[in-house]
Amino acid sequence: MFFDKFKKDNTISSTKEPELPPLPSDSLGLDKLIENIKSICGVDLESKKDIVRQRLANFCQANNIATFENLSLKISVNRTLRQEILNLITINETYFFRELAQLQAAIYHAKNLGRLRILCAPCSSGEEVYSLGILAHSNLLNTSQISITGIDINSEAIDKCFEGLYSERSLHRLNDTQKKLYFDKVDDKFKIKKDLLPRCEFGVVNIFDDSIFRLGKFDIIFSRNMIIYFNEEYKLKTVERFHKILNDGGRLYMGHADLVPYTNIYKKLTSPNVTYYAKV
Ligand SMILES: C[S@@+](CC[C@H](N)C(=O)[O-])C[C@H]1O[C@@H](n2cnc3c(N)ncnc32)[C@H](O)[C@@H]1O
Structure with missing residues (x-):
């Protein structure tokens, strides 16, 4: 009986979802990130800031990055992360025989x-x-x-x-x-x-x-x-x-x-x- 309970408790604690870090909210960091993305690829996200803020915040959270500023610094040195961000922010809409x-x-x-x-x-x-x-x-x-x-x-x-x-x-x-x-x-x-x-x-x-x-x-x-x-x-x-x-x-x-x-x-x-x- 005791053993059963122990097993059950143990199972519950081992399957507990890890807590996600909070979403970043640094506005100046977001401005720097948008500027950095523009200098890398030309894409100007300033007019779409409200839409991309959530997407970039979710990315930070999933990658355990506390602030937008931190993400901006990381993409300058980490190629894999930079590629992931570029894949995230570019719009790839196209079709055959367009124009x-x-x-x-x-x-x-x-x-x-x-x-x-x-x-x-x-x-x-x-x-x-x-x-x-x-x-x-x-x-x-x-x-x-x-x-x-x-x-x-x-x-x-x-x-x-x-x-x-x-x-x-x-x-x-x-x-x-x-x-x-x-x-x-x-x-x-x-x-x-x-x-x-x-x-x-x-x-x-x-x-x-x-x-x-x-x-x-x-x-x-x-x-x-x-x-x-x-x-x-x-x-x-x-x-x-x-x-x-x-x-x-x-x-x-x-x-x-x-x-x-x-x-x-x-x-x-x-x-x-x-x-x-x-x-x-
Ligand atoms: C809307 S698609 C256009 C595709 C196609 N030319 C058409 O007209 O259907 C825009 C593409 O530009 C690409 N793009 C944006 N910045 C770029 C850059 N600096 N270098 C190369 N490709 C870029 C995006 O990844 C995206 O796939």
Whole structure:
């Protein structure tokens, strides 16, 4: 009897949930953290402070970090933690054939180029890269002459690029023929048939990291729906960095919602209803 009771008590004490540390609440620390995140990746969270505060606080609590200031210091030195934060705060919404007219215009232009390299920076989970691949194949371009590189700062998004498995929702702009030709059905998902497409490569790269310059030069760069999260200074830095990795005569395609600050290193052109920036 005594033994039974002892066992029971013992069991209760050993399964007791460990108490979580309190949520951080240092406002100045949060300001420093937001500033630090901006200087790492350009994403300006100031206007979304109230939304991200809770997310970052939960992250601190789960990782036993007492203050936002402490988290800010840690992400400057700890790469794993920094990557987790970048994965947490970036918005990866994308889908196949998004802003299709631009993709078609670039492929039409590519017909005249022969061998060429395209960069999608950022590529999120890969839909933009594979959309260009599908268009290159369906427009009878010589796929062996083309390579498409996708980069993104979010490592989980890049894992999805390699996996190439997409939901019905992500394919909503494709017709049934395109779905059948370019995907294998796997349960309720669609797996991209990479063999039909030009070479598609992916990597985790922060566009503000100098590793971007090791990718070599490109004839076409797509950078859509990323600088909407940047302030003017970082928007300008972004297009200046792309200028350095564009070949002469290269083109930069930005998204419809991306407001590009004026700079004389590009000429803004429209043909016929698609806008792009030609390297000057
Ligand atoms: C909304 S998605 C855009 C994806 C695709 N280009 C499109 O238009 O559908 C924005 C992406 O920008 C990435 N991003 C933000 N800052 C970045 C940086 N400094 N370097 C590389 N990627 C970044 C995010 O991780 C996110 O996947």
